[in-house]
Amino acid sequence: xxDASNPSPVAPSPGSRLWTAGASGGLAVLILLALAVYDPEHxxxxxxxxxxxxxxxxxxxxxxPVPGQPEAAPVADNRPDTRAEGQATLLEEVFETVTxxxxxxxxxxxxxxxxxxxxxxNRAARDLLRIPREGAILVSALRDPGLLEAVDEALFGGVSxxxxxxxxxxxxxxxxxxxxxxxxxxxxxxxxxxxRDETDVxxxxxxxxxxxxxxxxxxxxxxxxxxxxxxxxxxxxxxDSVARDRFLDIMAAQAERMTRLVADLLSLSRIELNEHVxxxxxxxxxxxxxxxxxxxxxxxxxxxxxxxxxxxxEAVRIKGExxxxxxxxxxxxxxxxxxxxxxxxxxxxxxxxxxxAAAAAARMPGAARLPLLTPDRDDGLTYAAVTVRDHGPGLSxxxxxxxxxxxxxxxxxxxxxxxxxxxxxxxxxxxxxNRHRGGLLVESLPGEGAAFTAFFPLSKRRAVTEPLTV
Amino acid sequence: MNQHTVKSYGDELNQLTAIVARMGGxxxxxxxxxxxxVARRDVALARAVVERDARLDTLHSDIEKxxxxxxxxxxxxxxxxRKTLSAMKLAVDLERTGxxxxxxxKRALILADGEPMLPLTRSIERMGKLVSNRLRxxxxxxxxxxxxxxxxxxxxxxxxxxxxxxxxxxLLTYMMGxxxxxxxxxxxxxxxxxxERIGDHATNIAETIHYExxxxxxxxxxxxWTPTPxxxxxxxxDDPLRPQES
Numbered sequence: 184x185x186d187a188s189n190p191s192p193v194a195p196s197p198g199s200r201l202w203t204a205g206a207s208g209g210l211a212v213l214i215l216l217a218l219a220v221y222d223p224e225h226x227x228x229x230x231x232x233x234x235x236x237x238x239x240x241x242x243x244x245x246x247x248p249v250p251g252q253p254e255a256a257p258v259a260d261n262r263p264d265t266r267a268e269g270q271a272t273l274l275e276e277v278f279e280t281v282t283x284x285x286x287x288x289x290x291x292x293x294x295x296x297x298x299x300x301x302x303x304x305n306r307a308a309r310d311l312l313r314i315p316r317e318g319a320i321l322v323s324a325l326r327d328p329g330l331l332e333a334v335d336e337a338l339f340g341g342v343s344x345x346x347x348x349x350x351x352x353x354x355x356x357x358x359x360x361x362x363x364x365x366x367x368x369x370x371x372x373x374x375x376x377x378x379r380d381e382t383d384v385x386x387x388x389x390x391x392x393x394x395x396x397x398x399x400x401x402x403x404x405x406x407x408x409x410x411x412x413x414x415x416x417x418x419x420x421x422x423d424s425v426a427r428d429r430f431l432d433i434m435a436a437q438a439e440r441m442t443r444l445v446a447d448l449l450s451l452s453r454i455e456l457n458e459h460v461x462x463x464x465x466x467x468x469x470x471x472x473x474x475x476x477x478x479x480x481x482x483x484x485x486x487x488x489x490x491x492x493x494x495x496x497e498a499v500r501i502k503g504e505x506x507x508x509x510x511x512x513x514x515x516x517x518x519x520x521x522x523x524x525x526x527x528x529x530x531x532x533x534x535x536x537x538x539x540a541a542a543a544a545a546r547m548p549g550a551a552r553l554p555l556l557t558p559d560r561d562d563g564l565t566y567a568a569v570t571v572r573d574h575g576p577g578l579s580x581x582x583x584x585x586x587x588x589x590x591x592x593x594x595x596x597x598x599x600x601x602x603x604x605x606x607x608x609x610x611x612x613x614x615x616x617n618r619h620r621g622g623l624l625v626e627s628l629p630g631e632g633a634a635f636t637a638f639f640p641l642s643k644r645r646a647v648t649e650p651l652t653v
Numbered sequence: 654m655n656q657h658t659v660k661s662y663g664d665e666l667n668q669l670t671a672i673v674a675r676m677g678g679x680x681x682x683x684x685x686x687x688x689x690x691v692a693r694r695d696v697a698l699a700r701a702v703v704e705r706d707a708r709l710d711t712l713h714s715d716i717e718k719x720x721x722x723x724x725x726x727x728x729x730x731x732x733x734x735r736k737t738l739s740a741m742k743l744a745v746d747l748e749r750t751g752x753x754x755x756x757x758x759k760r761a762l763i764l765a766d767g768e769p770m771l772p773l774t775r776s777i778e779r780m781g782k783l784v785s786n787r788l789r790x791x792x793x794x795x796x797x798x799x800x801x802x803x804x805x806x807x808x809x810x811x812x813x814x815x816x817x818x819x820x821x822x823x824l825l826t827y828m829m830g831x832x833x834x835x836x837x838x839x840x841x842x843x844x845x846x847x848x849e850r851i852g853d854h855a856t857n858i859a860e861t862i863h864y865e866x867x868x869x870x871x872x873x874x875x876x877x878w879t880p881t882p883x884x885x886x887x888x889x890x891d892d893p894l895r896p897q898e899s
Contacts, residue, residue, distance in 0.1 A: 296671035297664065313797070322671045323796040326678025349685070351789045553815050560790075560802055584819040585776065 211236045284308035284378040288321055289371050290338035296322055299334065302373070311378070330360050330376075337362040337374035347381075353559050353617055354459045357385040382459050390452045398448055401590060401606075405437045405444075440605070447607040451589075454507070454614045462619055465642050466505045468567050469494040469533055475512045476531070479520070488523045490516065494533040499567045500642040507615045508639070514608040515571040515635050521604065522575030522633070529574075535567040535641065542566040542638035543624050550628040551580035555587050556613055558622050561640075566621070568638035578627040586625060587613040612637065662727050669719055669740045670796075673747075676712040677792040680747040683709070683754040684788060684851060688781030691761045691844065692774055699765070702758035709751035716744040732868075739865035743795070746854045746861070750788070753847040753854075760840040767837050776823060777844055780816040784848045787813070787855040794859070800866050807859040813852035820845045 215233035219226040278285065284307040291298020299321040304314055312324040322331065327348040336342040341364045350356040359379045367373035412430045420426045476490050483490055501508070519529045532546075539560075545552050578586075582593045590606035612635075616623045619639050627633040683702055690699035720741045723729060729737050764770075787806050794802035824838045824845075864870065 295664075295668055296675055297667035320667065320671055320674075322674040322678065326674055326681060326792065326796075328675070328679045328682050331675065331678065351681075351685075351786065353786070554809070554812060557809070560805060562801075580815070581819045581822045584779070584816045585823075588775070588779070 278303070278305050281305060282307055283380070284311050286376045287365065288334055288338065288374045288376055289367075290335075290374065291371070293335075293339050299338070308378070325376075330362075333360065333362040334374055334376060337364045337376075338372045340364075353556070354620075356380060356382045356459055383456075386456050386458075390456055393455075394448060394452050397589065398445070401444055401448075402441060405441045409434055409437050444605045444607075447605045447611065450510075451607055451611050451614065454611065454618060458614055458618045460618070462502060462504045462507070464504050465500055465502055466508060468499040468501050468508070468535075468569060468639070470498070471505065471508050472512050472531060472533060472569060475509055475516060479513070479516060482517075482520060486520050486523065487525045488520055488527045488529055490529045490531060492531045492533075494531075495535055499533060499535045501567050501619075501639045502642050503619045503639055507618070511612050511615050511637055512569060512571075514612050515569075515637065518604075518608060518635075519571050519573035519575070519633075523573050524575065527574050530570075530572045532570045532572070533567065534570075537566045537568055537638065539564070539566060539622065539638075542568045542636070543622055545626060546570050546572065546636060547626040547628060547631070547634050550626040550631070550634070551583060552624065552626045553580075553583040554622065554624050555583075555609075556617055556621075556623040558620050558640075561620070564620075564640045565643075566638040567641050568636050570634055570636040572632060572634040574632040577629040577631050577633050578625075579629050580627070583625055583627065587623075665719070665723055665727070666729075666733060666736055669716065669723065669737065672712060672716050672719070673740050673743050674792070674796050676709060676716065676744060676747050677795065679705070679709055679712065680750045680754070681785065681788055681792060683751050684781070685785050687754040687757040687761065688778055688785065688848075690758050691764065691781070692778040694761070694765045694769060694774075696762060696765050699758040699761040703755050703762075706751050706755040709748055713744045713748040716740055732865075735865045735868060739861045742861045743858055746857050750851050750854045753851050757844050757847050760844055764837055764840055770827075770834065770837055770841070773824065773827065773838070773841055776820050777841060777848070780813070780820060780845060780848050783816060784813060784852045784855070787852055791855045791858045791862070795862050798862075798866055800863055803859040803862040807856055807863070810852060810856050813849055817845055817849045 212233045215229050215236065219229040219233070222229075285305045286301050286308050287303040289298075289300050289302040291300075297320055301308075301314060301319045301321055301324060302317065304312070304316055304319070308314070309316060312319075314324045321334065325331065327346075329346045330348050333344040333346045336344055343361070343363045346360045346362070348358055348360060350358060357380075359381045361377045361379070363375045363377075365373035365375050412434050416427060416430055420430065472492060472494065476492055479490070516529065516531065523529060534542075539558065543554055543557070578593055585591050587609045589610045592606060613623055616637050616639070621637060621639040624636040624638075625633065626636075683705060686698055686702050689695065690702060720737050723737055724734075727733075764774075787809075791803060791806045793799070794806065821842070824842050828835050828838045860870075
């Protein structure tokens, strides 16, 4: 809703310098010519003067369109005007370019909720809230009650405040909002709303707390067992070489498990910290999968399982960090190997050019199915999915919602026998997939096996006119 | 956008949607804070949620009054009538959502007196996040008049049911394992049920949005991928105390 009472400061003013210079120059030339006609005696100097005025007027007029150029002395009186004009556009540019979302809110009647409108929103605010530059209703853009109250206080009480709010969504962001009253008029009060992204700070804090809690809790058990063995070795097992060797083997395994646990915890913390930062690289999902399968060939030979990969012929380019995507595929296949019977078969399938619904569609008919992660809606995206299907014991449906929980173990199931996991594998998968704005899905039928599907946005956004193939 | 000859008529309609959006924001915050009060055992926050519920009630009656006034004085038809009616329907759903959130916080106050039950409150938190996200999605759909987004919420309701069933079994296991936890677990069970009801209200809101924009009903049954186990199935859980052989 453009406001007629407040004309834009950048609109061209009628008393512009161009007009004044041209007109006064022309007038002077006319007068000089008239004098020369009336008084032919002094004609030569008068004509020379007219010529001089004409030339200087022409030069001033020519100089005009180049902005920011130092101006000639005769037009000095027009200076303040142009500077204000230049500053206004500059200020506007700055307002637009600031990376923090900023909005000017106009208050109507205090009891009219629809009267509070966003008078101006900079680019960052428009991108964040998906609103037009002018005229959006405030509550449609920002619903947080604390923030709305702060805006009201700025509009009608003239009070500055700082409030915090979470944006929600899959990649939740934490914002600090600063509200300030702006000088307005009787008829309309104004307030400035500035948002600052404090997600990093908040996440760092949470990560530290979580890491300490998890590490201290999960390392306690292996540490206790280590010190128990050490005690035994120092005591009555000192001379028993058979027992000593056995104990040392167990201790080595425990130490190895602790190392893996710390490594997994660190990698989980790192991924969580970056979860709201979109990945910058691109990679070929089929290639990454083939690499993982190659790298795991030793393990598959040991376990006697067979991996069958079904991938499209052309490259499947997705947006993502290669290392992280490799970790996702590796964790999924690793799990499948662990739960596969000897001589079992693991099917890995890659599909491309899918809508979110198609990517999350069931692959195992008749099985219980649960999305573990669903990306926020984005109509311009198509997805590529990788499905890892094993023929192990499968999971009963009541365990499905808790699978990505840290350290969650399905009771009564041995996790990988001699190579126990850390209980963080699927948690890591989920956080990586979330960072990539993808989705994760589990399907399972007890006795038949389980299938995990991770899907990621393809590199190329789908244009409306473009066909779906990549 | 359709223009009204009488400007204040359009203003009144806008105002109605704006109040519903504000009420939605409030209900959203109530649910989020209620879950947080359970997860962090935050007594002050739980009390604040209980107190703030009155504001939702005020907004609810405000919307009702404005809608009735609008119907009486302007006699809206077609999309304007649907807009007015859905504002009233949404207000009811949001008010109920607020009540359920208050209920959760009341139970959080009781739980805060007892021993912490970390794994269980974490499960409640996870289910709560899921429900909050659905509520947020559906309110975004309302403010953006986005039918597809609303449909997305409508079709994915069974996710909440899965979480509820899983939580039910988890609580049962706990109660069987240690009868002293039965009181706390019962409160947690009611919380889970309340969250599930909030999810249902989000689904109702999605249906109302669909009606407001298209004027038609949602077609067909909500898709269910697999039948959810009936209560008798849930009761027939294997005794979790029995050592499992496999």
